Amino acid sequence: MRQAVRRNWRAVLLGGVALAAACALLPDAAAASRRQGAWPPPPPSTPLGHDTHELHFGTTRLLLSYAARDFTLAHAEIVDWVLRSARATATFFGRFPVSEVRITLHATNGGRGVMEGLAWTTPGARIRLVIGRETSARVLRSDSTLVHEMTHLGFPDLDDTHLWLHEGIATYVESIASAQANEITPVQLWRHFVEEMPQGLPEKGDNGLDDTPSEDRRYWGGAMFCLVADVEIRRRTGNRRGLKDALRAILDAGGTLATMWEVERALGVGDAAVGVPVLQELYAGWKDRSVAPDLDALWAQLGVDTAGERIRLLDTAPLAAIRRAITEPPQRPLLLVGPRLIHDATQPQ
Template structure:
């Protein structure tokens, strides 16, 4: 019963000592309206943040590292204190319009021809502090002449409506002159921002469309309604796609660096896009647990491409074997969990990714064996994804593992992961070659074009 009802009930009893209740006030919703003016040289932004319907002490960067981009903050002509990049109001306010200025000192990428820049939103978006439970936020851009913006956030015309995770988790924004492209693949809307001339639009559609369909085949649908791609053609001596990265702040975004010399066939056969998209089936884990998601994405990049005809099953099997050997030779000798925690510092990526892939293979083999082929790792991920959702928040590896157990009905996954996490030795993979597994191995890597939805009509 709400306090208003209690008061009303007592009033009916005619108790003279109960003060008369005033009717509940309509609570105004917390709103933050940002107007972001990008400088002509794409080197920074002047932002006006108008906040209302909440009591705020100020505005703070998305994460601590964002602070140095701040150059100053004002209300009207009055400068505000900005200790450590945090904007402090003189006193808490229910409504305020704050101006602040930031510089894009460390853009991820800057192209001069055509002129465009890629920066984390942490270099121009400061969030209200404290952050209200339900914030309606909108962001409108004022851009230099001929410049455009690209972000993975919902929008209507030129106004974006970022959700909560856009204020807590990094994502990349593109400003300047670049190519736009949008299409849809099996119900998922795809938006592409391409800096540079290659690959041309029809090849992008074929490459990314194929990768999306292969990745969607895990569960018959792609887990996100919208995916945003940033494509930066980048020459590479020996790779068709030099690098890829997923960001999740306010929406799913994949950055890819294809070689401008790669043919569309080479891009389609490459692993990077399928690997990055596979991450979007999985939650974002803490660094010490990341061997699990990197391992599953590494395993899926090979299995899904074989399943969907983007590479032969022989090649997939060889690549898995070669990957395990690379992983076995790499690393610092730490147990896998701490190898995973430290990998951005030590560079032990091969060790972490391929030990994780060996775990994914072991889980897939055992699920298939114990269920006579009824249950697979792909199916467990496709069903389990509903349990962990598409939230951008960092979660514990155990949440992912127990959801996989629940979805598959198996009880060994968590225990097996603990053994892998604690081991300093690269996991044994020799057993997979034994005749006992030959049939399951064929099942894992054989084509399943029906499941992939890859047909000449649908995507060529």
């Protein structure tokens, strides 16, 4: 496993014996999160000592597997987090990306929150997470890694040259979806983007995003591409369409992680859905050339005031309406609890 020295929104990646022991259970993949078919065969569907709980979110079946003795978290706290993550993902896509997914949790000593996440589709949609054994319910609820991995399920697999696009979409969507589902506030989201997005800017000697060896550019350069695309789509369409509409169209065309697409096909489907060729135009400019957007100017246009110690959102800015539309919840929010819409099939009703 790689070692990272930064804390980011979705995970802390730590080296050392403690995590290595837990990650030995995970498929070995440099391109962790979305490759299909390139790993050794996965371990049994239900590891020894794990119990499987059948959850339902609307028509989606979520098979949650973990060993209760390995966590201080209560079962209800884990289920609540899984369902909230599913709701956030479905809020963005308009539905959950797949009809069934198996989610396996492994505990590790040291650290709190989700330490690593993987998503793949052989066989079937699967997500595996490594979580700190002493993680509290408060820390878990604020962690959006599961939304990130669920987002991977809703976009077609691509050649590794374009890994940045897969990771960038998941990095961008996990935060946007959390805001749309009211799991975080717009101020929290834009503060996060202001703090983290500069990691995606190219450094001296960097080329385009295709085949980038930089971890930061893979995640945050890809997320920056998504933000610029979202703003430009909304600007050209009078704020009637956004990146959300492009990604929903790709999913509706059968573009899930279980399918392998050419990047041009995915971007073309997305552009056709929004009626403007923003994705293809941006990709042509960013794929093999170093592009460094002026983030400070973008924040100012969107009305994200970074002048003081606290982020302020200004509705008088030129693109303030676009900023609000990006995080706007749906008119009919999806319910987390309701008349048997969502339940744990393994628990008494």
